[in-house]
Amino acid sequence: MDVASSGPASVARRLLEEVLNHGRLDLIEELVAEDAVEHEPLPIATGEMRNDLRTWLTELRSAFPDYHVHIEDVVTEGEKVAIRERITGTNLGSLLGMPPTGRPMSIDGFDLLRVRDGRIVEHWGLTDGWGMAHQLGLAAGAR
Secondary structure, eight states: OOGGGGSHHHHHHHIIIIIIITOOGGGHHHHEEEEEEEOSOOSSOOSOHHHHHHHHHHHHHHHOTTOEEEEEEEEEETTEEEEEEEEEEEOOSOBTTBOOOOOEEEEEEEEEEEEETTEEEEEEEEEOHHHHHHHTTOSTTOO
């Protein structure tokens, strides 16, 4: 991989577009360092970011076959890349043991990644989990 195509923003975009949107889990080893640190508490976590990412994305894409991350903004400073995104999908499969609702969701997300030598070495993320639960009818008081 040449250095120009492995800048922090390029690596972050590839993770979202190729891995998350297109299910290219085979690219995780290329894009994420072996000792990468995940700071976002994932519902499925073992402490090994590559494995946890693969497991969580498999669960998400099974629950939301049309899962898609729309990149809204990208800001890069040094090794860090901040991405604001819109996450959409229709809940057609079970999610963490909950039956599918058949409902669509559209929520906001934010990722901050640190990239060194063409690989992600740290990740922090926030997604609107309550908004997703509400839209899917899984939150108290949701219709």
